[in-house]
Amino acid sequence: MTTVLAATNLCKQFRMGESVVQALDHVSLTVARGEFVAIMGASGSGKSTLLHLIGGLDFPSSGSVVVEGEDITRLGDRQRTLFRRHRLGIIFQSFNLLPALTAVENVALPLMVDGANSRETFPRAEKLLHDVDLGHRLNHRPQAMSGGEQQRVAVARALLNDPAVVLADEPTGNLDSDHAETIWRLLRRLVDDEQRTVVAVTHEPVGARYADRIVVLKDGRIVGEITESGGLDAALVAARYAELVG
Ligand SMILES: Nc1ncnc2c1ncn2[C@@H]1O[C@H](COP(=O)(O)OP(=O)(O)OP(=O)(O)O)[C@@H](O)[C@H]1O
Numbered sequence: 001m002t003t004v005l006a007a008t009n010l011c012k013q014f015r016m017g018e019s020v021v022q023a024l025d026h027v028s029l030t031v032a033r034g035e036f037v038a039i040m041g042a043s044g045s046g047k048s049t050l051l052h053l054i055g056g057l058d059f060p061s062s063g064s065v066v067v068e069g070e071d072i073t074r075l076g077d078r079q080r081t082l083f084r085r086h087r088l089g090i091i092f093q094s095f096n097l098l099p100a101l102t103a104v105e106n107v108a109l110p111l112m113v114d115g116a117n118s119r120e121t122f123p124r125a126e127k128l129l130h131d132v133d134l135g136h137r138l139n140h141r142p143q144a145m146s147g148g149e150q151q152r153v154a155v156a157r158a159l160l161n162d163p164a165v166v167l168a169d170e171p172t173g174n175l176d177s178d179h180a181e182t183i184w185r186l187l188r189r190l191v192d193d194e195q196r197t198v199v200a201v202t203h204e205p206v207g208a209r210y211a212d213r214i215v216v217l218k219d220g221r222i223v224g225e226i227t228e229s230g231g232l233d234a235a236l237v238a239a240r241y242a243e244l245v246g
């Protein structure tokens with residue numbers, strides 16, 4: 001087993017005027033190559049905060065994050081940006097699409113800013129859009145797409161650089177169940193066929209069951225894990241989750 005991601009004793013406090021929010025409280029998490037981990041927890045439990053720290057988008061108040069042997073909390077801004085761009089695929093809770101660009105341009109953008117050849121990049125971007133069922137929306141701009149379509153563009157964009165590690169924050173939050181399943185199966189395939197590593201935040205047991213293991217957060221702490229040697233199913237996930245957070 002190769003460890004791809006090790007978060008150790010992560011704490012994150014947000015200061016709001018006089019008060020302090022303890023968003024994460026000594027969270028440790030190790031993820032192996034070829035592992036699919038889901039993170040579940042109530043709204044405000046710290047899921048996005050954890051994902052942001054793992055992705056080097058924010059700094060912990062204390063603790064460390066090592067991704068593929070690199071302590072990303074010690075990298076400078078520029079190095080961290082490059083690390084993200086080359087090694088990680090991040091699907092944000094808000095999609096962050098550029099309004100002036102079409103779907104295929106939005107997907108291709110991360111490689112284009114790196115000086116990639118558009119003759120190679122655009123066909124890849126189009127293939128990824130087909131994979132998320134958007135082959136018929138290649139030239140639509142975000143305002144001409146539904147929320148769920150925009151979300152799927154964001155998923156395709158995160159996969160363009162062949163990331164070793166995919167971080168996803170509610171990647172199916174705006175999707176109907178059929179399209180949600182398309183995304184979960186796509187993420188599962190990345191793990192099974194290509195030995196990539198996926199960490200995905202979700203509140204849906206039907207999505208979380210695609211993971212090998214589910215880490216449950218409550219009030220900024222890990223309160224338990226859900227795993228089952230024979231594979232997870234949605235009812236089991238829902239029941240164990242209720243026990244852990246109840
Ligand atoms: N920039 C910030 N400044 C102050 N407080 C913050 C900030 N970001 C998050 N918080 C607080 O930290 C806690 C955890 O937030 P976080 O976004 O990680 O929750 P979450 O589990 O992702 O919730 P949701 O399911 O609603 O997305 C919340 O109480 C939130 O209000």
Ligand SMILES: [Mg+2]
Pocket residue numbers: 047048049093169
């Ligand atoms: Mg969140």
